[in-house]
Amino acid sequence: MRRWPRRWWLPGAGLGLGASAALTFVAPILIEPLFGRTTPLQDPRLVADVQELARRAGVRVEKVLVSDASRRTTAVNAHVSGVGRSRRVVFWDTLLQQFSGREARVVVAHELSHVVHRDIPRGLALLAIVIGPATRATAVLAEALTRPGAGHPDGRGGALPVSVPAVFLASSLVGTLLASASGQLSRAIERRADDDALRWSRDPAAMVEFQQKIVVSNLGDPDPRGPARLMQLLLGTHPTTLDRIAAAVRFATEAGIPLPSPRPPVLGPGDGGAR
Structure with a gap:
């Protein structure tokens, strides 16, 4: 940022895109x-x-x-x-x-x-489109957070540098907005992938069983409510477990594929029987 106080966001965008591409393909x-x-x-x-x-x-x-x-x-x-x-x-x-x-x-x-659907290459292409404006927005916001005149000539032909904490704060704010938008897109892509998986496998029961097991294995929340629901809507990258199970049940109904009856819950010690 000291070398390019007004244009540091350009190499930053290039490095971010290059790192993402390398991690994806290499x-x-x-x-x-x-x-x-x-x-x-x-x-x-x-x-x-x-x-x-x-x-x-x-x-x-x-x-x-x-x-x-x-x-x-x-x-x-x-x-x-x-x-x-x-x-x-x-x-x-x-x-x-x-x-x-x-x-x-x-x-x-x-x-x-x-x-x-070439979701990964398309994701990289989308990143290539938005990373420049996003890093530029981060730079502008960081300049505003630092002090008046940051990133502008200092009277000696140079420019006042932007503070690193301001860059971190600005990138967090811009990143949250981008994460919210990309989360909505990601959920749509994941729903499509589930739909394809159901069509190709013709096994909605296996999809239901997998979703039931994986949410327990990951200690996840199958149906987030309240603040957790808001976080899911803003930042969630996948549909909720109940949404994915509902999609599998809907597919089974439309395709005429019978599903096994739900198994009763496993009772822990002290839960007892009928009440």
């Missing part, structure tokens, strides 16, 4: 293997299911792998990475340990939707 190929080992999935039935889902989605998948994610986390995930002949589906072993093959199958179907 990390799965060069960085991801450094933190975990992948091996071919040894479940022929699940491999065949993944290949069939990929065929329905119109995506070519070369490999179906398992990552030893349990060495560093208890979180569950699966993803599709690479392009062309290097494209592969990677299950975290935690997903296969904690969830059924049917549930893992709908997770992969969801991830394939992101590939079909």
